[in-house]
Amino acid sequence: MRQVIAILAAIVLFPVLAAAQTPERTPWGDPDLQGVWTNRTTTPLERPSEFEGRTVLSDEERAEIDAQAEAARDRPPPPGQTGGYNSFWLDRGVRNSRTSLIVDPPDGRYPARTERVRESDPAFAAMRDGTKFDSWYDLNLYDRCITRGVPGSMIPGFYNHNYQILQTPDYVVILVEMIHDARIIPLDGRGHLPSQIGQWMGDSRARWEGDTLVVETTNFTPKGDERVRYLVHAGSEQARVVERFTRVDADRIDYSFTVTDPATYARPWTAEIPMVPLGGEIFEYACHEGNYGLENILAGARAAERATEQ
Numbered sequence: 510m511r512q513v514i515a516i517l518a519a520i521v522l523f524p525v526l527a528a529a530q531t532p533e534r535t536p537w538g539d540p541d542l543q544g545v546w547t548n549r550t551t552t553p554l555e556r557p558s559e560f561e562g563r564t565v566l567s568d569e570e571r572a573e574i575d576a577q578a579e580a581a582r583d584r585p586p587p588p589g590q591t592g593g594y595n596s597f598w599l600d601r602g603v604r605n606s607r608t609s610l611i612v613d614p615p616d617g618r619y620p621a622r623t624e625r626v627r628e629s630d631p632a633f634a635a636m637r638d639g640t641k642f643d644s645w646y647d648l649n650l651y652d653r654c655i656t657r658g659v660p661g662s663m664i665p666g667f668y669n670h671n672y673q674i675l676q677t678p679d680y681v682v683i684l685v686e687m688i689h690d691a692r693i694i695p696l697d698g699r700g701h702l703p704s705q706i707g708q709w710m711g712d713s714r715a716r717w718e719g720d721t722l723v724v725e726t727t728n729f730t731p732k733g734d735e736r737v738r739y740l741v742h743a744g745s746e747q748a749r750v751v752e753r754f755t756r757v758d759a760d761r762i763d764y765s766f767t768v769t770d771p772a773t774y775a776r777p778w779t780a781e782i783p784m785v786p787l788g789g790e791i792f793e794y795a796c797h798e799g800n801y802g803l804e805n806i807l808a809g810a811r812a813a814e815r816a817t818e819q
Contacts (some may be wrong), residue, residue, distance in 0.1 A: 532720055532756040537678045542754050545673045545791060546784040548665050548764065549602030551578060554780065556609035556617030563608050564617070571604045600668045601713045605783070612765075613779040621775040626744070642810040645803055653803065654688055654796035656709045659726050660750050660766045662690050665782065672784070673791045674754075680721065681715055689794045694724055702728050707746060722754040745772035761785055808811075 532540040551574075560566070566574070578601070586592030609617035641647050650656050657664075662685045663672075669687040676682075684694040694713040702712045707730030715724045729748045735770040748770035755763045763783040 521551055533759070535678075539676065539678070539717060540722070540755055541676070542674045542681070542722060542756055542762060543676055545671065545787040545789065546762060547602075547671045547787040548663070548782045548784045549600055549670045550605050550610075550665055551575070551601050551603055552605050552607055552610055554610045554664065555619060556611070560608040561616070565606045566604065571606065571655070575603050586714060594668070598668060600670070602665070602670075607781075610780045610782055611778060612781050613767075614776070619774065620778050623771075623773055623775065626773050642806055645807065648803060648806065651688075652710075652806075656688055656690055657685075658709060658729070659711050659713070660752065660768065660780075662687065662692075662710070663752070663764070663766065663782070664780070668795060671787050671789075671791055681724075684791060686791050686794055688796060695746075704728065707731065711748075711750065719756060724752040724754070726750040726752070745770055747772045 535541050535543075556563075584598040591651070593718045599743065600650055611619070646654075646818075650658070664670075666687065669728075671686040673684040674681065679695065679697045681694050681696060682692075683694070685692070690710060692713060693708060694715045696715045696717075699714065701714060702708075704727075706712070707728055709730055709732075711726040712728035713724050713726040715722055717723070727749050729746060731746050748768065750766055750768050752766040753764070757763050763781070764784050765779060765781040767777055767779040768774065
């Protein structure tokens with residue numbers, strides 16, 4: 510009797526379960542990805558050394574890490590530094606269960622860099638730690654509010670990791686709140702731009718593979734390599750980025766990207782970053798070439814040089 514009841518229950522519930530697993534559709538039949546989404550999380554891109562060999566955290570570990578982050582909020586800046594935004598303006602999120610956003614290589618770390626990158630890393634390090642500000646060329650694209658590129662613009666940072674997705678039968682648009690990039694991506698099967706035409710965000714083309722939106726981006730400008738490699742994450746003209754968006758239910762898009770860049774990395778690498786509804790709207794990111802920051806940073810560097818000479 511119990512077996513009969515179980516079978517009947519399965520027959521009754523199957524249509525409900527199947528409907529729950531079927532993504533909503535646009536009027537023209539594509540899976541509906543539209544809405545305002547966020548991927549905020551404090552889970553690091555690379556796996557920390559203390560979690561070597563582990564892919565997931567326990568609930569207790571996650572709670573402890575979040576508690577430590579909360580306790581460290583709004584500490585005074587180190588002597589001689591102005592500090593940045595206080596926590597009111599930040600939106601870092603919390604840890605998810607994984608130890609890293611990178612899922613391949615299996616160690617959760619970037620692949621080895623090529624010799625070309627290793628040779629230039631000291632110059633990039635100086636650019637990042639503020640030890641060299643000879644001209645505006647020493648400030649990266651992020652400092653100057655130009656772009657974070659692809660996939661950099663799709664990786665959470667510390668605020669404004671929000672995205673609005675819109676669709677038509679022939680295009681998908683991804684509006685990135687951070688540095689106000691708008692990715693207008695054709696779905697009509699057209700080819701990529703000629704290889705000699707490079708762009709800050711690359712040249713993206715999309716297609717559907719079942720219920721998954723696949724976006725392939727090529728044609729990156731080499732200027733990004735020299736200004737913001739550590740934020741763009743795809744650092745040469747040879748780079749190719751493949752993103753996948755799958756709406757698994759009303760409250761989640763499974764998002765992943767794979768970077769293939771033989772001039773920068775020894776092998777491809779992949780990260781997975783879930784997206785959930787923001788519950789709000791996109792706001793203007795009013796950043797204009799660093800505003801007064803660029804002028805003041807260079808003026809401060811010259812003043813420091815004069816003080817040293819005296």
